[in-house]
Amino acid sequence: MPRRYPPALVVLHWLAAFLVLGSLLGGTFNMAEVPYTDPGKVATLRMHMIVGGLILLVMLMRLVVRARKAVPAAVPGPGWQVAAARAVHLGLYAVTIGMAVSGVALALASGLPGMVFGGAPLPESFDLFAPRAVHGALASVLFVLVIVHVLAAFWHAGVKGDGILSRMWFGR
Numbered sequence: 592m593p594r595r596y597p598p599a600l601v602v603l604h605w606l607a608a609f610l611v612l613g614s615l616l617g618g619t620f621n622m623a624e625v626p627y628t629d630p631g632k633v634a635t636l637r638m639h640m641i642v643g644g645l646i647l648l649v650m651l652m653r654l655v656v657r658a659r660k661a662v663p664a665a666v667p668g669p670g671w672q673v674a675a676a677r678a679v680h681l682g683l684y685a686v687t688i689g690m691a692v693s694g695v696a697l698a699l700a701s702g703l704p705g706m707v708f709g710g711a712p713l714p715e716s717f718d719l720f721a722p723r724a725v726h727g728a729l730a731s732v733l734f735v736l737v738i739v740h741v742l743a744a745f746w747h748a749g750v751k752g753d754g755i756l757s758r759m760w761f762g763r
């Protein structure tokens with residue numbers, strides 16, 4: 592059993608973490624707040640759509656690599672902690688992919704590609720399209736999962752001092 596995640600998964604983890612945190616924060620505190628009449632709205636949506644698509648690609652690549660490579664055994668600890676870590680990791684995979692898929696569904700339902708690449712007019716509101724509600728609800732779930740995940744990582748690293756961060760980093 593290896594002591595660290597394989598380098599390909601390390602690269603994909605940190606790339607996904609950077610892009611997901613950016614999309615969550617940008618989507619909630621910037622994009623959803625920009626009015627549809629703002630001339631910058633289209634550029635913001637274009638960037639969000641491209642980054643969201645990239646996240647989907649990165650997450651699918653992760654699943655493929657993870658299925659083929661050996662990963663470290665669970666961090667030792669009480670049974671509930673092992674189970675909680677497993678559940679949060681599964682949730683992060685599922686909800687991140689769910690966000691990207693609901694984003695694609697929203698793009699297809701609303702004709703977003705025509706707006707950001709073809710100059711078609713924006714709708715009065717994306718709330719008119721059903722996938723928007725799913726996308727917004729999943730964003731809240733993902734926020735909670737990411738906060739729990741990051742706090743757990745810092746608790747392991749700082750309080751337990753079990754070197755957990757080195758498992759998701761490069762080395763022998």
Ligand code: HEM
Nearest residue numbers: 607608611612657680683684687737741744755756758759
């Ligand atoms: C500063 C932010 C982050 C830190 C410090 C961090 C840290 C870590 C660490 C140390 C592990 C390894 C856990 C173990 O060995 O059991 C891990 C795994 C994982 N992280 Fe993060 N992470 C961060 C952000 C994120 C984000 C935003 C996502 C959302 C996609 C994410 C998704 C995952 C997943 C799915 C795993 C499980 C990997 C697997 O077993 O395939 N992480 N993270």
Ligand code: HEM
Nearest residue numbers: 614615618619623640643644690691694695698717727730
């Ligand atoms: C994992 C990837 C993604 C994340 C984390 C993410 C995150 C977000 C967040 C946080 C919001 C604001 C939600 C709210 O405040 O209710 C949002 C809105 C939106 N997202 Fe995403 N998104 C992702 C992928 C996508 C994709 C792939 C597309 C399109 C192809 C997309 C299209 C949109 C649209 C059209 C809105 C509505 C903007 C508005 O109401 O002004 N998203 N997204």
